[in-house]
Amino acid sequence: MIDGVRKGWRPGIAAVIAAGVLALAGCAESQLAVHVAKKANHAAQPTPQERKIHAERVRAASLRPYTINNVRYFPKDDPKYDETGLASWYGEPFHGRLTAAGEIYDMNRVSAAHKTLPLPTTVEVTNLENGRVLVVRVNDRGPFVDGRIIDLSRRAAQLLGFEHDGVARVRVRIKGSPDDAFVMRTKAITVAEEKSVTAAPRPTVKVAALAPPDAAEGASAMSLSTPAVTRAPAAPPDVLPEQAAAAETVYRVPVDADTRLFVQAGAFTDYQNALRMKAMLSPVGGVDIQHTLIDDRDFYRVRIGPLGDVTEADRALARIKSQGAGDARIIVD
Incomplete structure (x- = not known):
């Protein structure tokens, strides 16, 4: 490949x-x-x-x-x-x-x-x-x-x-x-x-x-x-x-x-932007918004997962990108 x-x-x-x-x-x-x-x-x-x-x-x-x-x-x-x-x-x-x-x-x-x-x-x-x-x-x-x-x-x-x-x-x-x-x-x-x-x-x-x-x-x-x-x-x-x-x-x-695979569509400081991304990806299903604090700043990560293996992660990445999230990527967490 x-x-x-x-x-x-x-x-x-x-x-x-x-x-x-x-x-x-x-x-x-x-x-x-x-x-x-x-x-x-x-x-x-x-x-x-x-x-x-x-x-x-x-x-x-x-x-x-x-x-x-x-x-x-x-x-x-x-x-x-x-x-x-x-x-x-x-x-x-x-x-x-x-x-x-x-x-x-x-x-x-x-x-x-x-x-x-x-x-x-x-x-x-x-x-x-x-x-x-x-x-x-x-x-x-x-x-x-x-x-x-x-x-x-x-x-x-x-x-x-x-x-x-x-x-x-x-x-x-x-x-x-x-x-x-x-x-x-x-x-x-x-x-x-x-x-x-x-x-x-x-x-x-x-x-x-x-x-x-x-x-x-x-x-x-x-x-x-x-x-x-x-x-x-x-x-x-x-x-x-x-x-x-x-x-x-x-x-x-x-x-x-016990590392886990996720597909992250984006990370936002504005929660409303994260909500819009999640709504755009609704046809994919299973999309969540996770809050994290980095250097005293709030971030909202739009993700799908955890995913079972690399094959499943690759498929999820393809589905998310097909919905317009061109910067989506696979991460390990």
């Missing part, structure tokens, strides 16, 4: 990013870049400053709006990005192809695709079904399938323990740009199941952020659905986000074994 959606869009997205980088670099500088690329085997490795400049250009280009399958996406830098939902993974059909950031996709390295976070960015992905946590570099766009918030490489899916299932309930939190000098402490935990997984080459990482729904009245939809996840005890040494992603370090946190 994911493969079918991805076919045909990846070269276009990669071209858009590449064109943006070239435009930002300028004509003379672009010609120099091409010359240097041709002589890569004989040239010295780029300096940290050169890598930073290149990453900044790619990042700026990755924040431009784009359209896939008649849907307009608005990437943005969201330092507070924190969202729950469903993760998928992609592999063989795209192995060796260019990512949206212009890198070669390697399904045997830890990386990810996101629809709106800047490229590259690092995120922390928690599998809410088994407590495994992995720092991942986002360097691609996707998944362009309703109800999925992140598409991981096969290697990342292996380490998070859902390669065979194909889909997992996850929490995704931003850790920063790979060039940020921000420090993250993690405690490595040996995972016995990983002994059978062959070690893979080390990749780089990136992230993207979703534009808030128009109906949310400025509220961050991510913050409305994030479950409390207790972090693992910190331990030295200090590790930069991109180093943690390359190290393929898996650690564990306590998670609620």
Whole structure:
């Protein structure tokens, strides 16, 4: 399903990013870049400053709006990005192809695709079904399938323990740009199941952020659905986000074994708006309004659920969107 959606869009997205980088670099500088690329085997490795400049250009280009399958996406830098939902993974059909950031996709390295976070960015992905946590570099766009918030490489899916299932309930939190000098402490935990997984080459990482729904009245939809996840005890040494992603370090946190799936049509600060949304979705049935208090503000979430499994959640999402709630999404709570 994911493969079918991805076919045909990846070269276009990669071209858009590449064109943006070239435009930002300028004509003379672009010609120099091409010359240097041709002589890569004989040239010295780029300096940290050169890598930073290149990453900044790619990042700026990755924040431009784009359209896939008649849907307009608005990437943005969201330092507070924190969202729950469903993760998928992609592999063989795209192995060796260019990512949206212009890198070669390697399904045997830890990386990810996101629809709106800047490229590259690092995120922390928690599998809410088994407590495994992995720092991942986002360097691609996707998944362009309703109800999925992140598409991981096969290697990342292996380490998070859902390669065979194909889909997992996850929490995704931003850790920063790979060039940020921000420090993250993690405690490595040996995972016995990983002994059978062959070690893979080390990749780089990136992230993207979703534009808030128009109906949310400025509220961050991510913050409305994030479950409390207790972090693992910190331990030295200090590790930069991109180093943690390359190290393929898996650690564990306590998670609620009884997570539930919902489809959230919208979140409102005005109760009357929530009532109007519920009335619009009346043909679907089973729609409720749930009140929550966030930062001393009242929010009213229009939801259907809890739902039994991913298949039921996908069907409910399709029904709700068919009634005009285009920003509806699957969340884990």
